[in-house]
Amino acid sequence: MNQQKATNITWHDGAVDPQERHKNLGQKGVTVWMTGLSASGKSTVAVALEQVLLKQGKHAYRLDGDNIRHGLNNNLGFSADDRAENIRRIGEVAKLFADAGIITIASFISPYTADRDKVRKLHDDAKLPFIEVFVDCPLEEAEKRDPKGLYKKARAGEIKGFTGIDDPYEAPTNPELHLPTHEYSIAQSVQAVLDVLEKKNLLKA
Amino acid sequence: MNQQKATNITWHDGAVDPQERHKNLGQKGVTVWMTGLSASGKSTVAVALEQVLLKQGKHAYRLDGDNIRHGLNNNLGFSADDRAENIRRIGEVAKLFADAGIITIASFISPYTADRDKVRKLHDDAKLPFIEVFVDCPLEEAEKRDPKGLYKKARAGEIKGFTGIDDPYEAPTNPELHLPTHEYSIAQSVQAVLDVLEKKNLLKA
Numbered sequence: 001m002n003q004q005k006a007t008n009i010t011w012h013d014g015a016v017d018p019q020e021r022h023k024n025l026g027q028k029g030v031t032v033w034m035t036g037l038s039a040s041g042k043s044t045v046a047v048a049l050e051q052v053l054l055k056q057g058k059h060a061y062r063l064d065g066d067n068i069r070h071g072l073n074n075n076l077g078f079s080a081d082d083r084a085e086n087i088r089r090i091g092e093v094a095k096l097f098a099d100a101g102i103i104t105i106a107s108f109i110s111p112y113t114a115d116r117d118k119v120r121k122l123h124d125d126a127k128l129p130f131i132e133v134f135v136d137c138p139l140e141e142a143e144k145r146d147p148k149g150l151y152k153k154a155r156a157g158e159i160k161g162f163t164g165i166d167d168p169y170e171a172p173t174n175p176e177l178h179l180p181t182h183e184y185s186i187a188q189s190v191q192a193v194l195d196v197l198e199k200k201n202l203l204k205a
Numbered sequence: 206m207n208q209q210k211a212t213n214i215t216w217h218d219g220a221v222d223p224q225e226r227h228k229n230l231g232q233k234g235v236t237v238w239m240t241g242l243s244a245s246g247k248s249t250v251a252v253a254l255e256q257v258l259l260k261q262g263k264h265a266y267r268l269d270g271d272n273i274r275h276g277l278n279n280n281l282g283f284s285a286d287d288r289a290e291n292i293r294r295i296g297e298v299a300k301l302f303a304d305a306g307i308i309t310i311a312s313f314i315s316p317y318t319a320d321r322d323k324v325r326k327l328h329d330d331a332k333l334p335f336i337e338v339f340v341d342c343p344l345e346e347a348e349k350r351d352p353k354g355l356y357k358k359a360r361a362g363e364i365k366g367f368t369g370i371d372d373p374y375e376a377p378t379n380p381e382l383h384l385p386t387h388e389y390s391i392a393q394s395v396q397a398v399l400d401v402l403e404k405k406n407l408l409k410a
Contacts, residue, residue: 009392010260011253020259048216054225055215059264061305071327072297075290085280092277093298100266102305122276187214 021101022205025059029098030202031123032193034107035116035172036135037164038150039142041181045135045189046107052190053103058203060103063090068108078161084115091119098128103197111163113170131196134175139164141182226306227410230264234303235407236328237398239312240321240377241340242369243355244347246386250340250394251312257395258308263408265308268295273313283366289320296324303333308402316368318375336401339380344369346387 022028032049034042046062053060069076073089076082087110097104110116116132123130142164143151154162161167177196179189197203227233237254239247251267258265274281278294281287292315302309315321321337328335347369348356359367366372382401384394402408 009253009257009395011256011391011395014252016255016259021264024259024262024264047219048214050221051216052214054221054229057229059226059229059306061301063301067301067304071300072294089277089294093301095276096266096268096272096298097302097305099272100302100307101264102307186216190214190216 018099018101019205025101026205027058027101027103028129028202028205029101029104030129030131030197030200031094031098031104031106031119032131032133032197033094033110033116033119034105034133034135035110035175036181037137037139037142037169038109038162039145039147040135040137041179041186041189042107042109042135044186045179045181045193046105048186049190049193050105052194056203058103059101060105061097063094063097063104063106063108065108068093084112087112087115087119091115091122094119095122095126095128098123098130099126103202109163109169111167111169113172116172129200129202131177131193131200132172132175133177133179133193134172135179135181136171137181223304223306224410230306231410232263232306232308233334233407233410234306234309235334235336235402235405236299236303236309236311236324237336237338237402238299238315238321238324239310239338239340240315240380241386242342242344242347242374243314243367244350244352245340245342246384246391246394247312247314247340249391250384250386250398251310253391254395254398255310257399261408263308264306265310266302268299268302268309268311268313270313273298289317292317292320292324296320296327299324300327300331300333303328303335304331308407314368314374316372316374318377321377334405334407336382336398336405337377337380338382338384338398339377340384340386341376342386 050060050062094104094106120130153159154165163169255265255267281291299309299311325335358364359370368374
């Protein structure tokens with residue numbers, strides 16, 4: 001062990017000051033929670049938003065079905081309880097990422113107001129910013145897009161409990177941002193989220 | 206919507222190139238998994254390590270009992286199944302953090318080799334670096350420290366299934382780092398982890 005090196009090592013008990021994290025990262029942590037129907041454009045906007053933020057030198061990370069349903073939540077199904085637990089776990093993970101100073105982009109249908117409000121409360125209690133983005137697209141339009149053929153299967157009864165068909169989507173009544181993706185281009189949607197982050201002063205330490 | 210602003214917004218389909226993340230952060234993501242008996246010094250080293258990394262301008266985040274047991278895993282107890290699920294979820298979250306480019310410091314007793322090896326495999330499969338740190342302290346010494354009085358309660362039979370008393374601790378046989386905390390100072394322990402990160406070239410993009 002090199003003693004001279006070790007003398008540079010100083011620390012104090014307990015947690016790191018969040019501001020130290022923010023200074024290092026040049027930003028504050030936040031959860032951007034995108035909710036909307038299947039095929040409403042959540043993932044498309046989330047993918048573009050993450051890339052644009054990274055190009056600006058910011059630190060963003062996307063939580064979505066791909067990295068959650070096959071990993072952390074691979075032991076959950078689609079029962080009412082499992083759906084609630086799915087969103088609860090994602091909310092807890094998003095909170096950890098936001099606490100770490102990351103711009104966390106969570107993109108999940110998350111159809112129930114009660115589940116989304118619990119995630120908001122988690123963040124509020126931890127004094128971490130939470131931005132609910134209602135990715136709004138009329139059902140007819142989402143069903144027309146249907147890139148994975150899921151609406152077709154739901155209409156045929158091959159998928160049960162599909163949001164918008166035989167399970168409700170409870171639209172946010174007071175989201176931080178409303179994105180009508182049938183009217184906005186992807187670039188406009190991304191810019192609208194950036195504007196909210198900017199306005200809330202989250203893109204600097 | 207300001208069209209001129211929107212023209213700066215460009216993206217491509219699919220995931221971000223990990224190297225872009227690394228360039229932004231000036232480091233690579235990794236999970237540093239600290240395993241050892243209760244009171245072996247895991248948290249002490251983890252807290253100091255996180256702070257030292259942040260002072261060096263690096264981006265580190267600690268996962269530990271405080272932010273996991275009261276949050277993501279607040280619906281798990283201490284049965285064999287729940288213990289395994291506890292480590293599985295933590296492993297999945299650590300993997301997400303490592304994927305996000307963060308130096309992730311997980312500090313949990315994690316007494317079973319099988320559970321730790323699953324977490325290692327998760328990282329291996331995703332080509333994310335995993336550093337197992339055996340925080341090694343003789344049981345007698347840990348029991349003498351006993352800062353929370355847990356060993357005392359376990360000896361009195363007030364806590365059942367306590368690692369080292371009436372539940373086994375399976376020591377890593379081939380960890381990336383062995384930290385005998387009864388012989389090393391905290392600064393020496395931190396330096397030893399930094400040396401491994403340095404040697405594996407993880408502290409630069």
